[in-house]
């Protein structure tokens with residue numbers, strides 16, 4: 661089984677917030693941001709597995725700080741862990757005000773992608789080797805997050821979610 665470093669999937673994407681991207685308050689629309697995040701995450705997933713990927717799910721997403729018109733959206737995406745055919749991608753988003761030279765955290769999220777073979781069937785992906793402390797922490801938590809999203813999607817029985825059960829009983 662091929663193993664790749666988490667850092668090999670690292671992707672940075674920048675977008676300028678223009679009038680057509682905003683709501684009536686002059687802030688970036690959430691749907692547009694999710695679209696850009698989806699693209700950044702798909703690129704990171706593709707770098708890891710070198711195959712076409714499909715978005716399988718997006719975990720809960722809350723918008724901490726609005727990103728203003730004229731500011732830049734800075735998105736960073738990196739794989740946390742690969743399972744059999746699926747990959748969890750972690751995204752961090754900042755707004756950047758180049759005029760006043762400061763940046764601010766907007767939100768973070770986890771997207772799950774599935775690699776597909778030429779017949780559009782899920783195909784196996786390389787394992788992930790985390791290196792930094794943050795990559796190791798995200799790698800460890802990925803199993804619990806996977807079980808939670810599969811239970812919520814009705815694809816796993818709560819009784820089978822051992823990591824999740826341990827998390828709630830230990831904390």
Ligand SMILES: CC(C)(COP(=O)(O)OP(=O)(O)OC[C@H]1O[C@@H](n2cnc3c(N)ncnc32)[C@H](O)[C@@H]1OP(=O)(O)O)[C@@H](O)C(=O)NCCC(=O)NCCS
Nearest residue numbers: 714715716717743744745746747772774782809810813815
């Ligand atoms: C994602 C998709 C390819 C999975 O296909 P499937 O027939 O459900 O395949 P399986 O049940 O064999 O699951 C394949 C993998 O997807 C994962 N998966 C399936 N549904 C999931 C969900 N809701 N959240 C996270 N992972 C999911 C499974 O855990 C499995 O991962 P693993 O192999 O690493 O264990 C299929 O559901 C699909 O095509 N969905 C539409 C995707 C799409 O249109 N995306 C664009 C957004 S509109």
